[in-house]
Amino acid sequence: MVKRARLENILEDLDSTTKLEGLQSATVALRDLYQIHHIVYHWVDSAGDQYGCGTYSDAWRQRYLEQNYLRIDPVIQGCYQRFHPVDWKRLDWSSKAARAFLSEAIAYGVGNQGYSVPIRGPNGQFALFTSNHDCDDAYWNQFIETHGRDLILIGHYFNRKALEFEPVRQPEPAQSLSPREVDAMTLIALGYNRAQVANSLSISEHTLRVYIESARFKLGALNTTHAVARAMSRGLIVV
Amino acid sequence: MVKRARLENILEDLDSTTKLEGLQSATVALRDLYQIHHIVYHWVDSAGDQYGCGTYSDAWRQRYLEQNYLRIDPVIQGCYQRFHPVDWKRLDWSSKAARAFLSEAIAYGVGNQGYSVPIRGPNGQFALFTSNHDCDDAYWNQFIETHGRDLILIGHYFNRKALEFEPVRQPEPAQSLSPREVDAMTLIALGYNRAQVANSLSISEHTLRVYIESARFKLGALNTTHAVARAMSRGLIVV
DNA sequence: CCTGCCCTCACCATTTTTGGGGAGGGGAAA
DNA sequence: TTTCCCCTCCCCAAAAATGGTGAGGGCAGG
Incomplete structure (x- = not known):
């Protein structure tokens, strides 16, 4: 187990990082502190944008992006x-x-052992904090047993720091939906057609349409399906 | 800062909890160890099911459920x-x-201070681990400064444990979509109509329909919107 | 080698959704 | 008090989606 004081140092180091590039050096520092092979932070936006930093070689990073390995990376x-x-x-x-x-x-040059901490955001954002090493199973198991909890915490702090630098990734100021709109969108998302939803909500189909159109407008959506997708990814409805 | 050994004990206590009711007592144990007012674990399923355990009074729990305060609880x-x-x-x-x-x-009987750790799952599952106390701001700030990191970790362990008891909440064996199906559903979710999507993917609209129908079938969806909703909530597409 | 899944293309009739208009009553916030 | 948003209802024509059926080539795993 890393001494508590040492973990504190790492977290404070992250806290004091003031630039996005700083994360890169923080990553290197982390690797040195934990004496493992690589540390990688990977981000996939809900818009499909990705960002990553870490200690993998440039060659591998480039190869990964070129081949779009995101799709097959287990x-x-x-x-x-x-x-x-x-x-x-x-x-x-x-x-x-x-x-x-x-x-x-x-x-x-990627090591054979790895431990990855998934971190999720409210709008489908997904980040992964990976620690990678090249060693046998016994050593690695021991390492994770000892440091796993630290890695979880560091991953979350790392993610928090990364987000501060990219406010773009913050959720848009949630344009909320009215209760009826939520009802309507939820039932639509569940696959019912307008007649069924209107019936289910005991309102006329015309009224229902007003809700859907209103929700579509609020969400800046091009059509109902789009509106459902946006409402879901913003957590306005839960299906 | 809670002594590291003490945090270890809590986490081990969670590890040794073998029944769902055990979480309730683990919660109480946590409260005693941290000497705060309440600890609450709250779960909201992607299906809208909810589960909670904690040290709030039965009266408040009941009231909360009866009034469906989930909808307005800030x-x-x-x-x-x-x-x-x-x-x-x-x-x-x-x-x-x-x-x-x-x-x-x-x-x-709920305290005026609180600190809540959101935890998310791959399919829109959402859990909240809350620590609640009744004290002034200065004391509370100090408490969070000191114990916040432990609470994050404990929240994650708590959630892990809770999930072990309820395998129902585990993601369904993800019936995956083919790459083309993913492309199609993603673009549909982005609000494009079939003509645009077909054009965008450089395939005929007829072919596109096959993908959509195939995806709909795989997802057990009633229509395209439903299929998009399911694909999103299962993390098969990201919008 | 065979089976299963993936990718691609086509038609037709029917159902559903969409776009754009207008209108009144009620409640909460400024 | 006034304004803004929410809830409810209505018509019509055009555009889009759906359901059902059929077919051929390619690639990977059992």
């Missing part, structure tokens, strides 16, 4: 479906593409 | 839109309903 894919931090060993490496990806990653 | 509303743990003081209490809610809560 770490991303697996963590996207997962609640909790996960050891790479527990991911699904069964597909041929995944194994090829791993081989290539290792060839580019 | 803690829920605020944290749902937020990335990071938040002090209750920083929430929006400006609406009349919110202030009335707070007064009533306090009348039911």
Whole structure:
């Protein structure tokens, strides 16, 4: 277990980082402090934008982006479906593409062991804080046993810091929907057509349309489906 | 700062909790250890189911459910839109309903100070781990300064434990979509109509329809909007 | 090698949604 | 008190989505 004082130092170091590039050096510092191979922070925006920083080689970073490995990387894919931090060993490496990806990653200097902490935002934002090392299972298990909790906390602090630098990623000031609009959009999102929804809400279909159009307008949506998507990604309705 | 050994004990206590009711006693134990008023774990499913445990009075719990305060509780509303743990003081209490809610809560024995840690799952699941106390601002600020990090960690462990008891809440075995289906559904979710999407993907509108129908079938959706909603809530597409 | 899944293309009739107009009553905030 | 937003209701024509059926080539895993 890293001494508590040391963890404090790391967190304070993150707190004192004042520029986005600072995260890069904080990452390097973290790696040194924990004496592991790599530390990587990866962000995927709800708009599909991505941002990352870490200690992987430029070559691998570039290769990753060029090949759009985001789509097949089992770490991303697996963590996207997962609640909790996960050891790479527990991911699904069964597909041929995944194994090829791993081989290539290792060839580019990525270690064989990893521990990734998924972090989610209110609007579908997704970040991943990964610690990577090259060692045998026993050593790694011991490392995670010892440092896993620190890594979780650091991941969250890291994410918080990254967000401060990019206010763009903050949710838009939630233009809220009226209760009726929420009702309408929720039922629409559940797959009912307007006649059914109107019936279900005991209002006329015409009235229902007003709600839908109003919601569409508020959300700046091009059509009903778009409005549902936006309402969901903003957490205005839950389906 | 709570001694590290003590935090360890709490987390181990959570680890050794083997029954759902056990969480209730773990909650009480946490409260005793941290000597604060209340600790509450609250869960809202993507299906709208909710589950909670904590040290609030039965009366308040019942009242809360009866009145469906989930809809107006600024803690829920605020944290749902937020990335990071938040002090209750920083929430929006400006609406009349919110202030009335707070007064009533306090009348039911809820403390005036709170710190809530939002935790999100891959399919829109949302959990909130709240620490609540009745004290002045200075004391509370000091408490959070000291224990905030522990509370974040404990919240995550608590959530992990709660999920183990309710495998129902685990994501359904993700019936995945093919790449083209993902493309199609994503563009549809962005509000484009079929002609635009087909054009955008450089395929015929007929082919596009096959993807949409296929996705709809895989997702068990009643129509395109429903399919988009399901794909989003399962994290298959990100908009 | 066979099976299953993925990608691509096509038609027709029917149902559903959309766009744009107008109108009145009620409640809460400024 | 006035203003703004919310809830409710109505018509019509044009545009878009849906349901059902069919077909061929390609690639990967059992």
